[in-house]
Amino acid sequence: MPGVPRSRGCNSCLKQKKKCDQAKPACSRCARLGIPCIGSGEQKYVFKPVSFTKPFKTSFPKARKHEKSSQVSIMHKPQNSSTLLQAKFVAALEITDFRYGLNCYGDFLEHIPKILGHSHALDASVDLMMSALSYHYTHEVPSQVLAKYGSGLKVLRGLKDKKGTQLNFENVAAFQIVTICQSWLGKTDDDLKSHRQILAWFMDTVTEKGWSSPFELQLQETSLVALFFEALVDPRIDLEQYGNRLSLQPRQNTLLHEPLHYVEEIKTTYRKLQDDHTTIQHRVESVKQQKLPSERLQGQQKLIHRLHVAEAILFTAALALNRILRATYLDDSVLLLEASTLANELITVAKAVSHYRPLGASYIPPCLVAAWAMTSVWNPRKVTLRHCSWNISTIILA
Template sequence: MPGVPSSKGCDACRKIKKKCDELQPCSRCRRLQINCIGSGKQRFKFKHADSKSATGHTALGKRRAVVPSARSAASFRIAMQVPENELASSLIGTLNITDIRYALEYYGYFLKDIPRRLGSSSALDAAVKALVTAYPYFHDRDFPPEALMYYGRSLRSLRDTLDDPTEARSVNTLCAVYLITICQSWLGKYDDQLASHGEAIAHLLKMSDFTQIKSNFERDIIITLTVPVIIEAIVNPRIKMEPKFFQLVSNLNDSAPVSPARNEIPRSSTKLPTIAKFPEWIRNLTPGDLPDIAAAYLRIRNDSQRMREYLDNWPATGFTVTSSFLVMQRSRYQAGYATLITLGLMLNTLLRVFHPGNPVLSAEAAFFCDEIVLEAELASCYRPLGAAYIALCLVVAWAAAEDIHQLDRIDSILADYQSDFKEISWKDRAIWLRKQFGRYLNMAGTETTDLGPLDGSRKLAANISDSSSSPETCCVM
C-alpha cells in the first residue's frame, strides 16, 4: 500500500526543512521569487516491484518519474544526424530531459555532440553505456547490478585505450574520462578519497595538441575539464600544470563565439590563468603573492557587485516549471554569481593574513558568507544537478566564516546538501580548508574561530588532514 506523508508543504520548503504556509504559491517562495512546487498537495509513496521480471518496468518507471517535457524540435533534429543504434538513441533520450534538477546539460553543452561521435571510440562507447544505464537511478541511488557492471567495463575499456598512444591523445578519450567521473559521482565508486580522476584528466590535458583543435566540441571539453583540474589541484599537489597551458585554454575560451545579447550581461572578467593560481596561493602562500591576490580580489569584488545588481533587476519569471528556459537561464546566472563570490571569499581570507584585523575585509567576508547562504536557499529547488555547485561554495564559506552563529547556519545547510551526493565528504574538505586558512592566520597573529563541537571527533582522511601528504593514484592511472 502507498504511504501517506503528513506534510503538504512545497518542495522548496521541505528541502531546507522550513515550515510552509501551504499557499499556492507559498509566502516564502513568493518572497524569494522561486518556483513553488507541491504546495498544499497530498503526497503518496509507491513501492516498485522487487523481482527480476519487473526490473525493466522498474527502470522505465523511474525514468518516467524524472523525465519532464521534451525539448524543442530543434533538439530532435540532432538525433536524425547520428547513427541509428540503441546506444545513441538512449543517450539522446537522456539529453532531451530539460528539468533543471536532472538535466545533463549541467555537465556541459558539448554533451549534445557526443551521439554523432559514437562508434568511433570503444572507450567513449563504454563510458556512454555506463552513463545511460546509471542515469535513471541516480536521484534515489537504488542502482541495479548492471549499472555497476557497465561502470567497471568502462574503466577496463579506458585502460586499454590509454595503452594506445594515438587514442590516448584523442578528445574522445578525454570525453570518456569525463563521463566516467560523472558516473563515479553517482555510484560513489572511488578508488581513493578524492572525488574525481583529476590526475588522469590533467595528464590527458597536457597531451592535448591545441593546434589540432578544430571544432567547438573539442574546445568546449578542454575548457570544461580544466576547471575541475584546478579545483582538485588545491588538495592534490601532484597535479601541476604549466602556466602556458592555462594561457592556451584561456585563448580558446576567448575565441568562442559570443552573442551580442550576452555581451550586455555583466559577467566575471577574471581570466583562467588567474584562477589557476588559486591552488598555489592556498597551499603555499607567500608575501610575494600579495599584489596579484589584491588585484584579483578587487576585480572579483567589483564584478560580483554588478552581477548582484543584475540579478536584483532580473525580470520576474513567475512560478514556472523547472523545465522552463527562463528558469534555466536564471539558475545558470545564479551559479555564475555564487561561484564568483566564492572565489572572492577565498581571496578575502588570504588578504586578511596580510591585513589582520582589517574591518573592511572582515565585513566583506561576512557579506560573502551571507550571500552564499542566500544562494544556497534559492538554489535548493534546483537540486540535485541544478544546484550541484552549491556544496563547494558552502565548503569555502564554512572554512572562512568568523562568526560562530553564521558558521552554525552554514554547517546546517552544508549537512542538508550533503544528502545529494552522499559519497563526497564535503565536510572533510571544509575542515581541511579551514585548517589551511587557520595556519596562515595563526602565523600572522590573527585569532581564528575555534571549530569547537563542529569538528568533534571526526577523523579526517589521511590525504586531506595532512597538507603535505599525497593521495593515492587513481584507478585509471
C-alpha cells in the first residue's frame, strides 16, 4: 500500500528511524533506554480520509509533441500531356447545359476519355476540340487553334492515303470530332472536299471487324446520321448495309437518286415517315407530362432533346420524298399542302429548340437548308426557312 512502512519494528524505532531488532519482550534499544516497546513485529497500516465527491479540477490539454511522419505526401499527382487532355475533356463532358455541353453531339463522346493515349489521330482531334471549344462563339480564332486544325486534317489525310492501313474505331471517332470542330470554325478544306465520303470509307473499313461495344454502336449511330444528310445529295454513299442500325429507311438514298424505278416504294416510305412522326409527337407529349424527381429531370430533358433531333431529321427526309412525289404527280394538291405542313412543322421545331443555341441546336441548320432547297420557290415558307437557318447558323458560328 502506498505510504505504509514495510518495517515491522516497534513504534519508537520507527519514529526515530532506527533499525529495530524486534527482540522480545523488548527490543535492545527500548531495553537500553528503559522505554516501553510497543508494536514490535506487527504490520503497520495507515488510514487516509477518502471523499466520494471528486473535487473540481481544471484540466488543461497537454501539448502533444510534434510527431514526424515517416511518409512524404505528394503535392501533385503525376501527370503528362495525355492525362491533362483527359482531365479537360472530362470537365467539358460534365457540362449539363445543352447550350454549351458536348453531349448533344453523341453519346460516344462519353467513352473517349478511357481510350485517349492509344491513337495519335484521336488525341490530336480531342486536343483540337478542347482548344476550339472556348473560341467557337467569337469571330476571331487564334492561330494556335488553326494550326491544330491543320495538324488534325493532316493526320486524317495520312490515314486515308496510306494503303493497307489498319483503321480502327478511334479513327472514326477522330474524324467525327474534327468534323464537329470544322462546323465551329466555319472552315473548309480543299483537299478533303467531301468529308462524308471519307467517313463512309472509314466506316466501311472498320465494319469488317464488327460493331459490338457500346462505344462502337453509339459511334456508328452518330456517324449514320451524318452520312444520311450526305446521302441525300451523293449517290456514292450506300447506307443499305447499315439498315438494321439506321432508324430511317436505309434505301432512302437509292430512292432519291433513282426515283423513277421506285415510285411505289417512295410512296410507301413517305407514308411510313408520316406515321413515325405521329409516334414521335405522342412520345414527346408523354415524356413532358411525366412528373419526375429533381435528380431525374436532366435525363428527361436529354430524352426530349433527342426526340426533337429525330423529329427534325424525319421532317427533312419526308420533305425530300414529298418533292419527288410532287414532281411525279404534278396535279396532286394534297402533296403540295403536305409539303407546306412539313415545312411549318420543321420551323416550329427549330423555334422550339432555339433556346438550346449554340451547341444544342447545331443539328437544325442542315435540316433547314435541306428543307429550303426542296421547297418550291412559290412557297411563302421558303423565305422563313432561309431566315431561320441564317439566324441559327449565325449564332452557332458567331
